[in-house]
Amino acid sequence: MEFFNKVGKMAIGSRLRMLTETMVEDAVRIYKLYDIDFQPKWFPVFYVLQDGGEFTITSIAREIGHSHPSVSKIIAEMVKNGFVIEKKDKADGRRNMVSLSAKGIEVGKKIQDQYADVTNAVEELLAQANHDLWKAIEEWEYLLEQKSLLRRVQAHQKIRESNKVHIVPYEPKYARAFKALNEEWISKYFVMEDADYKALDNADSYIINNGHILVALYNNEPVGVCALLKMDDPDYDYELAKMAVSPKAQGKNIGFLLGQAIIEKAKALGSHKLYLESNTILKPAISLYHKLGFVKVAGRPSPYERANIQMELELK
Amino acid sequence: MEFFNKVGKMAIGSRLRMLTETMVEDAVRIYKLYDIDFQPKWFPVFYVLQDGGEFTITSIAREIGHSHPSVSKIIAEMVKNGFVIEKKDKADGRRNMVSLSAKGIEVGKKIQDQYADVTNAVEELLAQANHDLWKAIEEWEYLLEQKSLLRRVQAHQKIRESNKVHIVPYEPKYARAFKALNEEWISKYFVMEDADYKALDNADSYIINNGHILVALYNNEPVGVCALLKMDDPDYDYELAKMAVSPKAQGKNIGFLLGQAIIEKAKALGSHKLYLESNTILKPAISLYHKLGFVKVAGRPSPYERANIQMELELK
DNA sequence: ACTAATTATGTAACTGATTACACAAATGTA
DNA sequence: TACATTTGTGTAATCAGTTACATAATTAGT
Numbered sequence: 001m002e003f004f005n006k007v008g009k010m011a012i013g014s015r016l017r018m019l020t021e022t023m024v025e026d027a028v029r030i031y032k033l034y035d036i037d038f039q040p041k042w043f044p045v046f047y048v049l050q051d052g053g054e055f056t057i058t059s060i061a062r063e064i065g066h067s068h069p070s071v072s073k074i075i076a077e078m079v080k081n082g083f084v085i086e087k088k089d090k091a092d093g094r095r096n097m098v099s100l101s102a103k104g105i106e107v108g109k110k111i112q113d114q115y116a117d118v119t120n121a122v123e124e125l126l127a128q129a130n131h132d133l134w135k136a137i138e139e140w141e142y143l144l145e146q147k148s149l150l151r152r153v154q155a156h157q158k159i160r161e162s163n164k165v166h167i168v169p170y171e172p173k174y175a176r177a178f179k180a181l182n183e184e185w186i187s188k189y190f191v192m193e194d195a196d197y198k199a200l201d202n203a204d205s206y207i208i209n210n211g212h213i214l215v216a217l218y219n220n221e222p223v224g225v226c227a228l229l230k231m232d233d234p235d236y237d238y239e240l241a242k243m244a245v246s247p248k249a250q251g252k253n254i255g256f257l258l259g260q261a262i263i264e265k266a267k268a269l270g271s272h273k274l275y276l277e278s279n280t281i282l283k284p285a286i287s288l289y290h291k292l293g294f295v296k297v298a299g300r301p302s303p304y305e306r307a308n309i310q311m312e313l314e315l316k
Numbered sequence: 317m318e319f320f321n322k323v324g325k326m327a328i329g330s331r332l333r334m335l336t337e338t339m340v341e342d343a344v345r346i347y348k349l350y351d352i353d354f355q356p357k358w359f360p361v362f363y364v365l366q367d368g369g370e371f372t373i374t375s376i377a378r379e380i381g382h383s384h385p386s387v388s389k390i391i392a393e394m395v396k397n398g399f400v401i402e403k404k405d406k407a408d409g410r411r412n413m414v415s416l417s418a419k420g421i422e423v424g425k426k427i428q429d430q431y432a433d434v435t436n437a438v439e440e441l442l443a444q445a446n447h448d449l450w451k452a453i454e455e456w457e458y459l460l461e462q463k464s465l466l467r468r469v470q471a472h473q474k475i476r477e478s479n480k481v482h483i484v485p486y487e488p489k490y491a492r493a494f495k496a497l498n499e500e501w502i503s504k505y506f507v508m509e510d511a512d513y514k515a516l517d518n519a520d521s522y523i524i525n526n527g528h529i530l531v532a533l534y535n536n537e538p539v540g541v542c543a544l545l546k547m548d549d550p551d552y553d554y555e556l557a558k559m560a561v562s563p564k565a566q567g568k569n570i571g572f573l574l575g576q577a578i579i580e581k582a583k584a585l586g587s588h589k590l591y592l593e594s595n596t597i598l599k600p601a602i603s604l605y606h607k608l609g610f611v612k613v614a615g616r617p618s619p620y621e622r623a624n625i626q627m628e629l630e631l632k
Numbered sequence: 633a634c635t636a637a638t639t640a641t642g643t644a645a646c647t648g649a650t651t652a653c654a655c656a657a658a659t660g661t662a
Numbered sequence: 663t664a665c666a667t668t669t670g671t672g673t674a675a676t677c678a679g680t681t682a683c684a685t686a687a688t689t690a691g692t
Contacts (some may be wrong), residue, residue, distance in 0.1 A: 002380060003360070003379055003380055003452075005454075007360065007363050008435055009357070009434070009435045009438035009439060009442070009450065010431055010434045010435055011359065011360060012339070012365075012438055012449075012450065013336060013339045013340045013343055013356070014359075014360060016332060016335060016336040016339065016383060016452055016453065017333075017340070017678085017679080019332060019453055019457060019460075020332040020333045021463075021679080021680085022457075022460055022464075022649090023328070023329045023332065023460070023465055024329045024333070025680095026464055026465040026466040027329055027465075027519065029466050029649080030465070030466055030469050033466070033469065033470060033473065034473075040329070041332070041648060041649085043326070043327065043646090044319070044323065044327060044330055047323050047327075052385070056670070056671090057671065057672090058670055058671080063319060064319055065319060065334060066650095067651080067673075068648060068650080068670080068671070068672090069649090069650080069651085069671085069673080069674095070650075070670065072672060072673090073648090073672095074648095076672090079657055080534075086324075087336070087671090092657075092658070092669095092670085093654070093656080093658085094658070094669070094670040094671065094685070095655050095657095095669095095670065096670080096671065096672095107478060113473075113476065114469075114473075115326055116472075116476065117325055117469050117472040117473045117476060117650095118325070118326045118469050118472075119325045119326055120472045121465060121468035121469045121471070121472050122325035122326070122328055122465075123325060123462075124468065124472075125456065125459055125465075125468065126325070128453060128459055129456065129459060129614075130451070130455065131447055131449075131451045131452035131455055132452060133446045133447075133449070133452035133453065133455075133456055134325065134328065134449045134692095135446070135447040136445060136447035136448060136449035136452045137328075137331055137332065137335055137449065138320075139445040139446065139447055139449075140445065140449055141335060141338075143441055143444055143445060144335075144338055144441075148338075148340055148342055149338075149342040149343075149437060149438075149441075149627055150342040150345050150346055150349070151344070151562045152437035152440060152441065153346050153349065153430075153433050153434050153437040154349060155437070156432075156433040156436045156437050157349065157429075157430075157433045157438075158349075160432065160433060163447060183411075190507075195595040202444060206637060206673080211486065252652080257588075318663080333648085333649080337650080339650075340678090341650095357678060357679085359675090372640070372641090373640070373641060373642090374639080374640060374641080382680095383679080383680060383681080384640080384641070384642090385641085385642075385643080385644095385679090385680080385681085386679060386680075388641065388642060388643090388677080389642095389678090389679090390678095392642090408639095408640085408688070409640095409686080409688080410639070410640040410641065410686065410687045410688070411639095411640065411641090411687095412640075412641065412642095418664050509684075
């Protein structure tokens with residue numbers, strides 16, 4: 001498979017499928033070798049039934065990891081070939097109890113030899129290879145169960161995207177973005193208050209009052225902002241406020257990067273403890289603050305109606 | 317996948333298929349993640365076309381290892397979505413030359429990021445596992461190309477079957493089998509000659525004349541015979557003759573086992589060089605004799621019309 | 633130069649799995 | 663006890679590939 005080495009790991013799915021196919025293709029011929037009128041796809045079901053008891057369709061499906069319609073069809077085929085018998089459960093009218101027929105048990109004996117030969121052939125193959133396919137499959141099953149391929153790719157996407165994000169200090173040309181990005185979420189979840197207009201229309205005053213604003217750029221477009229306000233309070237020196245990220249730029253870790261940068265800035269300004277106000281309706285925001293290290297504190301008076309949670313972060 | 321550890325290696329095909337499925341399932345969602353209106357199954361074809369040139373359906377199929385109808389369908393879908401364009405080849409009216417459209421090239425650029433993220437995710441997975449799935453697949457592809465699973469299973473079947481075969485010395489109760497087994501092949505390919513009747517009706521005389529007969533039993537049924545005749549010749553002391561294996565017992569290595577046993581017997585009798593006559597029409601027999609070590613020698617007079625090849629084996 | 637063989641492509645039917653949906657029986661709950 | 667939920671099963675549609683077959687164009691062999 002020359003091609004796969006060229007394409008690379010992205011095609012591992014296709015490559016797996018093709019390997020599967022070459023093996024399954026031979027399976028049919030292997031059964032013929034033993035003069036058994038048996039389809040390879042029946043095998044997992046057959047294997048379960050060989051225990052001897054009666055099983056329901058769904059219990060077999062669960063056991064072998066197939067969907068129940070798949071088992072349903074396989075059972076229908078095996079019944080038609082006389083290998084299994086169905087019987088309605090008297091106690092539970094939904095259940096279709098299936099078990100091996102006399103003919104099925106007979107075939108089971110014949111299959112033993114084949115089973116041994118195939119197992120030996122596979123073991124031999126495994127022994128000839130340096131990399132253990134069987135164990136590798138098992139590991140991948142486990143790893144993918146822990147964290148799906150989708151989520152793994154998503155994580156890498158996030159890392160890559162966040163590399164394209166640059167955090168820069170506020171400049172007057174970002175005044176419009178500073179207002180627009182904040183207005184967007186405020187008016188989506190709440191209503192703009194007087195304090196909002198006062199703050200968003202006078203970004204410069206923050207800086208004048210020893211505060212700070214940071215802007216997140218993505219492809220040189222401002223897509224996120226965050227402000228640091230000097231507070232006149234015995235407990236806190238700075239407040240983190242006016243954090244906003246464009247919904248169009250979600251999933252690039254921008255909130256976290258902005259938050260980290262503003263915390264660094266606060267440290268540089270000599271802050272010992274940060275304060276912020278928010279609303280519990282904004283779940284992603286709250287969880288972002290948690291991730292940044294903020295913890296909830298008891299209520300304080302706020303100029304904003306919408307504030308229903310207060311948080312702080314001790315800086316060392 | 318608890319089940320697979322119980323069933324064992326015989327189900328490696330099913331297990332592979334299920335792993336493939338969980339990965340391919342995610343593939344669709346991964347493409348969605350990048351806002352690309354693209355189907356995963358198009359990828360191999362797309363990858364080939366990205367080289368920039370024009371390709372025929374069959375050349376793509378060969379390159380990616382699919383059947384041509386598969387590529388034909390994929391191309392049809394991609395044309396419908398505007399990713400590729402078709403063009404009849406002027407020089408060869410059969411050829412359908414396909415290449416990426418402007419839109420296709422555009423998507424190719426978008427896909428680069430995804431390509432990188434997926435590759436990284438897979439590499440990460442590979443790094444987390446102790447057993448390298450990628451390399452294991454590659455090895456299996458190679459090993460199965462060298463010798464298919466079918467042939468490997470067949471080999472193990474043969475070994476197991478030949479363990480059920482027992483070679484025993486001639487007894488009078490095998491007289492009928494000795495004649496019948498030989499008559500079967502002689503009258504199938506040639507006609508019974510006088511010398512045949514004389515020999516087959518008087519098996520005992522071989523033994524009287526310091527010769528020997530061995531019988532192969534399978535499930536205690538005589539299924540093969542072979543005789544050693546004392547020769548009155550300056551060059552040879554014994555002749556291997558009347559070798560016969562029932563067609564019903566083929567593929568169990570019986571001919572080889574009989575041959576080996578008779579050679580051992582000859583050595584025990586003090587023979588230095590064995591001789592045999594056969595006919596080139598009996599290909600499996602000739603190749604068996606080769607496998608046993610016999611080499612062709614120049615013609616000698618024979619009492620049998622059908623003999624057209626002579627062979628000998630030096631014993632050490 | 634003509635016929636046979638080969639090559640390129642497309643269509644149809646099949647395969648072994650899936651998801652979506654329908655429906656009946658059993659179980660849980662107010 | 664009635665009604666909602668859960669469970670067990672089957673049918674239909676779908677999916678990504680396959681093989682089998684049909685057809686047209688080219689190439690090879692006599």
